[in-house]
Amino acid sequence: MPSLVAAAISSEKLLSLSPVDLLVIVLYFVMVLGIGFYLKRYTKTGEDFFLAGRDMSAWIAGLSFVAANLGSLELMGWAASAYQYGILATHWYWIGAIPAMLFLGVVMMPFYYISRTHSVPGYLQLRYGEPARALSAISFGLMTVLMSGINMFSMALVMKIILGWDINFSIWVSSITVAAYVFLGGLLSAIFNEVLQFFLIWLGAIIISVLGLVEAGGWSGMVHRIHERWPGQDYTHLWSGLGSFTANPMGINWAGIVLGLGFVISFGYWTTDFLVVQRVLSARDLRSAKMAPIIGSIFKMALPFIVILPGLLALAVLPEKLVGESQAGAGAHTYNEVLPLMLARYCGPGLLGLGITALIAGFMSGMAGNVSAFATVWTYDIYRAFMRRDASDSHYVSVGRWCTVLGVLVSIGTAYLVMQFLSIMDYVQALFSFFIAPLFGTVILGMLWKRATPAGGFWGLLTGTLASIGMFAWVKGDPSALRYIALSPHAKDMAENMYRALWSWIICVIVTVVVSLATKPKPESQLAGLVYGATEIPSEGHLPLFKRPLFWACVVIVIFFVLNIIFW
């Protein structure tokens, strides 16, 4: 990160925009603001503002579900990882997402939807009571605005490096735009714009992969070039190098990928992070709510084509070799610049503007996701729960609107704070992960185990979170502790994150089970609509096969396995 700042100060810009490119970008801003103004008239009630009227089709909810996760840093970061680690980065799109998304749609969505909760902390309140809700709402609200600010700063830095734009200009213009359209139309506006942004991201980025494959001579030509230019390194196999920590550039083994990423982190993020779950809760009926993550999973599975492939193509066709942040010097480009470099390689005026618009759209969709989720959790799970219980619906809508502005302002404040203290970046990324893994343990036990008690849920969540923080601090204070956390002294940062998540989830589950068995359970009548075995889930037997979510989930999982075998 410090070298990125140095690059921002000293380097010349990577790309120059023509008037046509600027017009493409301006048209985008006009459109997203126009959508916000148009939708204001449709967001009168709390249900409209915070849950888009619970009226979204499966397609809109599904695309928005994926787009909210698809920030521009996600695009640029994973393209950079693909250049650095090769096709291994695809694990974050396939095993690190697809099974969890399908599980959300098929298993968990009925409980979220039938309970009529407005948020994940709201579900915890119904299932475990106020303490668990308060813990998760406060941690989620805090982390969301911090992450939003960090993303905002990183994006402004990237725009400075790529286009030479002033950092303050990028921060204020993009955040005011997001604040305006979410303020006006709430979640409805955020979702509509996320769908638009999803199209722009695909249409702006796919051109790099298409032209890159043409230049490299197709997939086999690309693989041949990579082997020729990078002898002795395996960049093109997903699983065959994961036998040990030292056999792959990521320093991780298959167990870390399958259990840490594929199970705990992935399931934690995709099934309990309210930023994404909120999009699915806006679906118009249970079938749409179940189909939305399944539809989203199909697009998620295709994303490596526009995110990972450009990184691999860069390994094959870029004449220069990119370097890590720590080695960046005068004239050398870093891994993080791989996507803009490929954009500059293939795109002339017009297409360049479209590509930059895709990056801006990615940033704004991620930020709008953060801000709208923050406004909902703050208004319903903190303000209404602990400050003012009996106000009118219009009062909460008003609070939600101003929370949007507050969330953006705090994010901007965080962005400037990060500018002063860059080391915060490393810690907040880790902080965010502290809450995800234990929260998944708490939610999944709450949904599938009737015996889980309010005390068990609260203490499991708290202990799992504290254990995760403790493990992080232990390795920071004594790096040799990595051999205990990640089971190998050769493990790298990525492996540490995976294993820390796994242990904190296990600790959360054990504590929840032990405390639950020692405390009094809720009567079954209070668990209706919240827990498996106490909830009547509507049958889909009357639907034709191709309309059943389970059928499509099976189709997706078969494609998932086939892809993993093809790229084994």
Next chain:
Amino acid sequence: MHMHGPGFISIWFFIGVLLSAYGVLITVTGFYELGSPPANPPVLFNLHATIWWGMVLLAIGLVYFIRFLPRKK
């Protein structure tokens, strides 16, 4: 007013409008470049990606624009 009621403009229509505008803009730029090639052309400039990709955008945009054009009932 209610979403999906009469008069509600679908998101797909907005997408159609923006993609059509981009399609026109980028295709015209591509044709202009045929007559006045840039001083530093991108790699594979000979494929004229700006023209055909602009046309793809225009085609997708028009499909959505026409299909979801708000109509009075």
